[in-house]
Amino acid sequence: MPNGGSDCCGTCWFNSKNNGEQGYQGSEKEGVVICIIRNLEIPDPFWTYCANHPHHNQNKIDLPLGPVYINDGYPYSRKVWVNPPDNEEIRLKLLELLEKISNEPEFRYPSETDLEEEIIKQLTALKEIRAIEGLKRIINLDIEDYRNQKNFIIRNKSIIVGQAIESLLEITNGEYLDEVEKFINYGIEINSMDNYDQDNDNFAAIRYHLVRGLKHCESTKAKGLLKTAINDPNNEVKAFANEILNKKNEC
Incomplete structure (x- = not known):
């Protein structure tokens, strides 16, 4: 369970391993995790975040909204990793x-x-x-x-x-x-x-x-x-x- 928040790429429906669903279906399996709406490889999916996650984006908008954030250290603040397109x-x-x-x-x-x-x-x-x-x-x-x-x-x-x-x-x-x-x-x-x-x-x-x-x-x-x-x-x-x-x- 990610301590930085469950609104992470690891649980996102746009995670290439999660089969279009929210949850923990596949992020821990072997292989690369890709954000399918940003065409972006996510090295650390349980500590990476964006506004397209279902916790924020209940209508499943599939256009990239806002930047991608990563953990910025204790106490789990976030910083921009990738700017929005x-x-x-x-x-x-x-x-x-x-x-x-x-x-x-x-x-x-x-x-x-x-x-x-x-x-x-x-x-x-x-x-x-x-x-x-x-x-x-x-x-x-x-x-x-x-x-x-x-x-x-x-x-x-x-x-x-x-x-x-x-x-x-x-x-x-x-x-x-x-x-x-x-x-x-x-x-x-x-x-x-x-x-x-x-x-x-x-x-x-x-x-x-x-x-x-x-x-x-x-x-x-x-x-x-x-x-x-x-x-x-x-x-x-x-x-x-x-x-x-x-x-x-x-x-």
Whole structure:
């Protein structure tokens, strides 16, 4: 059993030895394991991962989505091993899947790899301008039900909204900053440093990704938002805001 997560190539239905099924049918048999949708030899299938695994990809989409990851050591973090391929068919599928992202509660397999996150990250890396309208739609999803959610098996859609904000700013070089600046205090509107509980701040991801996106914005407003964020009660948000603001001030 792979300690790094069962969402590995060893149990994937696109593993050449598993006969199109999910499970442990053949990865330990002699011979080479091939990912049949990437035409890629997998030297260590129980420590190799991607978003096409059935734990993330229940519809069995057979186009390569996102990169291939391998284990990056204890405590089982993942790093990119092989970058995703790029062609028009894949781009169109990514755009189609972007349009299907909703605010509906969904089960989330406990893993660093998440299909919706990989969709947004890949479109961002491609600087795919056709994703702009889809990202704007996601940013405006109603996610209030996730504000106080305590069930961490359900995907926290604020993470997806946050990633859409960062992606929109990166793809457009800050063109839509006016539309997302309202999120700079989202989730902490009624909090103070005295009663803030970082472990129960379900919307910190939105502010975190907005701050990360501000590095792509060359404007006075971006600096002003970063100055606001350096007082954020969340340590990660505050740290990124300080780092990005300092780099802007050095320029």
